[in-house]
Amino acid sequence: MKKFLVVEDSPIVIKIIKHIAKLDPSLHFDTATSYKEAKTLLEDNGIDKYLAAVVDLNLPDAPDGEVVDYTLSLKIPTIVLTGSYDEHKRDEMLEKPIVDYVVKESRFSYEYVLKLIHRLHKNQHIKVLVADDSKTSRKFITTMLQPHLYQVIEAEDGQQALEIIQKDSNIKLLITDYNMPVMNGFDLVKNIRREVDKNSLVIIGLSTQGSGGLSAKFIKNGANDFLSKPFSHEEFHCRILHNIETMEHVETIQHAAYHDYLTDLFNRRYFYEKGEEALSNSHKKGTPTCLALIDIDHFKKINDVYGHDAGDHTLKEISVLLKQAFGRFIFARMGGEEFCALMPGLDINKATTLLENFRELVEDHIIMLDNTSVTVTISAGIASDENNSLDELMNEADRQLYNAKEGGRNQICAAS
Numbered sequence: 001m002k003k004f005l006v007v008e009d010s011p012i013v014i015k016i017i018k019h020i021a022k023l024d025p026s027l028h029f030d031t032a033t034s035y036k037e038a039k040t041l042l043e044d045n046g047i048d049k050y051l052a053a054v055v056d057l058n059l060p061d062a063p064d065g066e067v068v069d070y071t072l073s074l075k076i077p078t079i080v081l082t083g084s085y086d087e088h089k090r091d092e093m094l095e096k097p098i099v100d101y102v103v104k105e106s107r108f109s110y111e112y113v114l115k116l117i118h119r120l121h122k123n124q125h126i127k128v129l130v131a132d133d134s135k136t137s138r139k140f141i142t143t144m145l146q147p148h149l150y151q152v153i154e155a156e157d158g159q160q161a162l163e164i165i166q167k168d169s170n171i172k173l174l175i176t177d178y179n180m181p182v183m184n185g186f187d188l189v190k191n192i193r194r195e196v197d198k199n200s201l202v203i204i205g206l207s208t209q210g211s212g213g214l215s216a217k218f219i220k221n222g223a224n225d226f227l228s229k230p231f232s233h234e235e236f237h238c239r240i241l242h243n244i245e246t247m248e249h250v251e252t253i254q255h256a257a258y259h260d261y262l263t264d265l266f267n268r269r270y271f272y273e274k275g276e277e278a279l280s281n282s283h284k285k286g287t288p289t290c291l292a293l294i295d296i297d298h299f300k301k302i303n304d305v306y307g308h309d310a311g312d313h314t315l316k317e318i319s320v321l322l323k324q325a326f327g328r329f330i331f332a333r334m335g336g337e338e339f340c341a342l343m344p345g346l347d348i349n350k351a352t353t354l355l356e357n358f359r360e361l362v363e364d365h366i367i368m369l370d371n372t373s374v375t376v377t378i379s380a381g382i383a384s385d386e387n388n389s390l391d392e393l394m395n396e397a398d399r400q401l402y403n404a405k406e407g408g409r410n411q412i413c414a415a416s
């Protein structure tokens with residue numbers, strides 16, 4: 001992560017920021033104790049070195065927030081961190097395109113500033129679409145989003161917005177007006193929700209106050225939230241932040257629910273959910289499908305001889321090879337040293353060839369441990385689909401895996 005710049009003359013404040021930032025190894029910052037020093041630092045290092053600036057309003061050579069104007073003039077996202085709460089000053093600052101205005105009240109204020117820095121870092125990868133037929137309104141919203149480093153795209157009507165979203169799955173937030181030509185905001189939301197759910201794209205509707213429950217209608221049509229015009233700088237950003245963070249939390253939970261903690265491969269739950277779906281599609285289309293159960297041979301020995309950490313490392317290495325070999329299929333760590341792959345489109349001959357290649361890949365792969373290196377082998381059982389259920393395929397593959405183990409391991413057995 002890029003560095004941030006702290007412009008602050010109080011040694012105590014610098015010490016607190018240093019202390020809190022130390023707890024997070026991804027955070028790095030430079031300090032300047034005056035306007036002059038900040039200027040020299042930015043001229044010497046270049047503005048691209050900094051993600052953002054955290055600026056005190058009252059410095060010996062800049063007593064009235066002059067550094068804020070300076071960093072903003074360089075288009076550096078600027079967070080004001082001030083010791084005094086002055087309502088007038090605060091309103092004056094929030095008129096400028098600053099990221100936020102934070103009062104040094106407690107440890108939480110500093111933690112909040114560092115959270116903002118992380119947010120700015122993440123925002124760089126978030127695409128936002130602003131749909132409004134009024135150029136002035138679009139510009140107004142874009143101007144509020146840009147200091148927060150979002151990638152902003154604009155659309156002039158609902159139809160244009162829909163087409164942009166259909167083409168670009170990286171758009172994570174849509175801010176849309178209601179009244180637009182060609183397609184209005186409600187129809188836009190309804191159309192989007194046929195394809196993209198609330199956890200993949202946040203939609204915030206814009207409604208004008210006194211316009212007869214537009215906000216509720218937006219939500220009923222599938223928007224995550226709404227903003228009533230006119231809204232304040234802080235309300236705008238709080239709503240956006242709240243919704244984006246909720247989406248990110250859901251993403252984290254979904255990832256944890258479907259992935260194995262050690263290897264980050266998909267887990268049994270994912271395999272059964274996606275596998276049933278894929279198998280039923282294959283049955284409908286009449287395409288062949290094979291299922292392989294793969295098991296590392298004598299894995300217990302790795303743990304016993306080299307320790308549990310070496311065992312974990314081996315599982316991770318084999319998982320990387322699995323991703324390479326089965327990346328286009330549905331595959332998962334089912335538990336322990338057992339993996340499973342469902343291969344729609346492959347008949348038994350093609351599946352056997354793929355598994356044979358994988359067996360050789362594993363056999364030839366050298367796993368580096370702390371003081372030594374090892375190789376392992378795998379055995380696998382393959383079952384082919386003859387309108388069988390996933391459980392039946394699994395049982396047959398398990399019988400074939402048993403044969404492979406009994407036959408001396410390091411081999412593939414397939415149901416004929």
Ligand SMILES: Nc1nc2c(ncn2[C@@H]2O[C@H](COP(=O)(O)OP(=O)(O)OP(=O)(O)O)[C@@H](O)[C@H]2O)c(=O)[nH]1
Pocket residue numbers: 262295296297298299300301303307308309310311312315335336337405409
């Ligand atoms: N390090 C590590 N070991 C694990 C993990 N999950 C399961 N194991 C170990 O995997 C070993 C599996 O041993 P067995 O079922 O006897 O199988 P094996 O030694 O591979 O022998 P065969 O399958 O018959 O070739 C056990 O010792 C488990 O403790 C894990 O996440 N990490």
